[in-house]
Amino acid sequence: MDLLRRARVAFQAGRTLKESFRLSQLEAVVRMVEEHECDFVDALRKDLHKPRFETVVSELMLVKNEAFHATNNLKKWMQPQYVERNLSTSLDDCVVISEPLGVVEQMISPLMVFIYAGNCAIISPSECTPHTSELLHRLLPFYLDNKKILKMCFTFVECFLMLKDGCQSPGNREEGRRIAQAAARTFTPVTLILGGKNPCYVDQHCDIATTAQRVAWARFHNAGQSLVAPDYVLCHRDVKVRLVQALKCCLVQFYGSDPRESCSLGRMVNLEIFNRTRDMLWRSGKVAVGGQAVEAEKYIAPTILTEVAESDPIMQQDIFGPILPILTVNSVDEAIAFINKQEKPLCVYAYSSNSKVISRLMSETSSGSFCSNDSVLQSLMVALPFGGVGASGVGSYHGHYSFDTFSHRKSCLLRSTRFECVTYLRYPPYEDRNLSLMTWASTLSQKSQGWCQIL
Numbered sequence: 001m002d003l004l005r006r007a008r009v010a011f012q013a014g015r016t017l018k019e020s021f022r023l024s025q026l027e028a029v030v031r032m033v034e035e036h037e038c039d040f041v042d043a044l045r046k047d048l049h050k051p052r053f054e055t056v057v058s059e060l061m062l063v064k065n066e067a068f069h070a071t072n073n074l075k076k077w078m079q080p081q082y083v084e085r086n087l088s089t090s091l092d093d094c095v096v097i098s099e100p101l102g103v104v105e106q107m108i109s110p111l112m113v114f115i116y117a118g119n120c121a122i123i124s125p126s127e128c129t130p131h132t133s134e135l136l137h138r139l140l141p142f143y144l145d146n147k148k149i150l151k152m153c154f155t156f157v158e159c160f161l162m163l164k165d166g167c168q169s170p171g172n173r174e175e176g177r178r179i180a181q182a183a184a185r186t187f188t189p190v191t192l193i194l195g196g197k198n199p200c201y202v203d204q205h206c207d208i209a210t211t212a213q214r215v216a217w218a219r220f221h222n223a224g225q226s227l228v229a230p231d232y233v234l235c236h237r238d239v240k241v242r243l244v245q246a247l248k249c250c251l252v253q254f255y256g257s258d259p260r261e262s263c264s265l266g267r268m269v270n271l272e273i274f275n276r277t278r279d280m281l282w283r284s285g286k287v288a289v290g291g292q293a294v295e296a297e298k299y300i301a302p303t304i305l306t307e308v309a310e311s312d313p314i315m316q317q318d319i320f321g322p323i324l325p326i327l328t329v330n331s332v333d334e335a336i337a338f339i340n341k342q343e344k345p346l347c348v349y350a351y352s353s354n355s356k357v358i359s360r361l362m363s364e365t366s367s368g369s370f371c372s373n374d375s376v377l378q379s380l381m382v383a384l385p386f387g388g389v390g391a392s393g394v395g396s397y398h399g400h401y402s403f404d405t406f407s408h409r410k411s412c413l414l415r416s417t418r419f420e421c422v423t424y425l426r427y428p429p430y431e432d433r434n435l436s437l438m439t440w441a442s443t444l445s446q447k448s449q450g451w452c453q454i455l
Contacts, residue, residue: 004122007103011120015145016100019078025115025144026067026074032143033060039135047129049267054222062380063112069382069399070116077116077403080412088423093414098407101189113397117406128269172318173391180394191395191405193227194388195318196345196368200230200375201335201361203352204238211351211373212246215324216254218349218375220302223266224322225273228347228369228379231318232308232325234335240328244306247324248289251302259301260294268298268321277321281305284314285325310338332357339365344390349375368392 015021033040037060044050044059081096100118114121123140125133176194183190202211219229235243255262268274277300278293290303300322308314308325315325329335339348346368350361358372368388371378379386387396397405425434 004103007120007122011100011102016118016120019074021145022074022116022118023071026071026112028143029112029115030064030067032139033063036135036139039139040132043131043135044129046131048222048225048269049265050222051264051266053264054266058222066112066382066399066402070112070403073400074116077400088419089413089415091418092416093412095412095414097410097412098403099410101406101408104406113402114406117403119406172320176393189395191387191397192393193346193386194391194393195227195320196388196392197231197315197318197342198228198345198347198349198367199335199339199342200233200349201329201332201339201351202233202235202239202243203332203350203354203357204236205354205357206239206351206373207353208239208242208246212243212250214374215349215351216247216250216302219324220251220254220265220322221376223268223300224302225266225269225320226376228376230324230347230349230375231345232315232327234329234338235326236332236335237328237330240306240326244288244304244326247304251289251304255302259290260292260297260299265302265322268300271295271298273320274298274300276317277319277323280313280317280319281321281323284308284312288326290322332360336360336364344368344388344392346388346392347371347375347379366390368396 010016037056040060041052041055044055045052078098083094083096085092085094098117103120103122104114105122105124123136125136127133173194173196176192179190179192182188200215202215215230215233218226221229233243251259255265259265268277274293274295278295281287281291281293281300281303285305285308288304288306290301292301293299302322303324305314305323305325308327310327312325314323319325327338329338339345344366348361348365348367348370350358350370350372352358352372362370362372366389369378369384369386378384382399384398385396385401386398387393387401395405425437
C-alpha cells in the first residue's frame, strides 16, 4: 500500500504530465536497452534458453521501435483535438483533451505504453522469468524516475485490490477472468490480451515452400510461446501432403537433424506449461515429426501433428508450445465455418494467391487481427492496433492506440456568457412560442447534418 500511496502522490504532483518528462523517460528506456543488451540476452537465455537473435529482434528492437515512434509523435498526440460546433456553440471551443488515467498496474511488456500517456505505474515482472525480472528490478530504478516506476512483486489480482485507475495484462483466459473480476470491484479499466486458438488457413492455391517457412517460423519461434503464433492449420485437402513434407524440411533447415542440440530453439518457460503441453501432445493426433520431450530440460521438440480431430485435447486449449496440429478441409467455405464455430481468436492467418479467398477470410471471420500470406508481423507494427475481441481480449495498444488506451479523453466545452438572447429559449416557464422556435431550429439541423440545434 505504501508503494501505491507514493505513486499516487507522484502522479498528483503532476510529475508525469509534461511532454519533456515523458520524452526523457522514453529516451532512458532506449538507453537502458542499448547499454544492457548483453545482460538482457543472458537473462532470457537463462530463463528460456532464448537465442540471442530472437531476444534482439523480437524483444529489444520492438521496445526501441515503440519508443522512437512515440518520441516522434508525442507532441501531436498530446495536442487538444477541436471538434465541430453547433449553432449555440459557434463562438465557443469544443475540444477533447487526453489526460492520463493515473496509477496503472502493468506487466513489463510493453514497457512503453504507460510512459508516453503520462501515467505512473506499478510494474509486475513475470514470476516465470526470474533472471529477467531480477535484471529489470535492478535497472528500472537506475534509468527511470523511481517515483514513476515502482517495483512490486504481488500477483495481478493482489494489485487490483489496490488499484482503481487502470491495468494492462497479457495472459491466458482464466487469468483474464480473474483480473476482470478483481477489476470490477473498483471499476478499474483493463486492457487484456488473452490469446486464443489462432487459425491458419492454407489454400490449395499458394506457394507451399514459402508458406511452410513462414508458418514454421511463426509457430516455433520462442519455442511456440507466443500469443500470436498460428495455433493450428486448416489445410486444403489437395495440398496437405505437400505442406507436411515442406514443414518437415523447414524444421531440419531451421534446427538441424537434432533440434535439442540447436542454438536456435528455446525451452518451455516452466514445468507447469511443459507438462500441460506434453500431455496434450501425447493424447492428440499422430506425430508426423518431432514429439520428443525431456522434462529435465523443459524441452519439447518442434512437432507436427496430423490426423487431428476437433475433439482432441490439443484443440480444446490454447497451445503455448512448439506443436502445430494440421487439420484438413475441403474448401474455403468449410474453413470459414470451422473458424466461426470457435471463440473469436486473437489472430486469423490465411495463405493463398487468390485475392478473393483472402478477402473472404478477412471479411467473413472475426478476430483481433488478420494477416495474409505471413504470420505474426501484423502484431509487431506500431502503426496498427494490437488487441483481441471477445474471448481473445479487451482493448488494444501500440503507438497512438496505446496512448488512447492509457488516457481519458475528456470532453470540454469552453463557453462565454454571451448570446443569452438565444439560449434563454431553454429556460422555464416553457412556452409554445419558444418550443416552435426550437422545433424550427431542429428542422434546420436536418439540412446541415445535425449541427443547428440551439440547446
